[in-house]
Amino acid sequence: MSTDNYCPLHYTMNLIGSKWKPLVLFHLLKGPLRSGILQKKVPEISNKMFTQTVRELEKDGLITREVFPVVPPKVEYALSARGKSLETILKALDQWGLDATKA
Template sequence: MKPDSTRRYIIPAEATLNVIGGKWKTLILCHLYYGPKRTSELKKLTPEITQKMLTQQLRELEKDRVITRTVFNQVPPKVVYELSELGESLKPVIDEMCEWGERYIKGTL
């Protein structure tokens, strides 16, 4: 499935930012980089995010096909999020962002 063809981008980087931009989406993707997580795990790893915002960001990432949501039929329900195949293709982007940020923090740029 391709992205919404009605959306027009000025430059390609805008498409990337549209999907992964913002403080919370990037943090969520960084946590999922290391493997599947339940909602409660993501909340613990990102304590400053509200539950409402976490849910909203997860829905948007799922809508953009960057993550997958698996619901296990049990009581209580178990929901697990993980990077989709499309999300896996973002790993080099996340790696570069982390490396740049590390150099920036250390003042070695």
């Protein structure tokens, strides 16, 4: 990556700046979740957007995906070490939203 016009915030927003990524990451802060449970924690997200979001987060190294060899298939998502490094940011955003709704 060129350092000309490099903006760390731009880089961060490219990784987590979509509508759904911060929500998915936030819900994984407490630990791994099965795919269906994670999707239910973000009820407004469509199946297509959920799949796209977790694939992008996995590609960017923010979450891990584990497939268990059982029938029916069991898929579990968890934060990677890189994803866990976002905890302070995600909790601050959550607190800001809580404070803003009280104002």
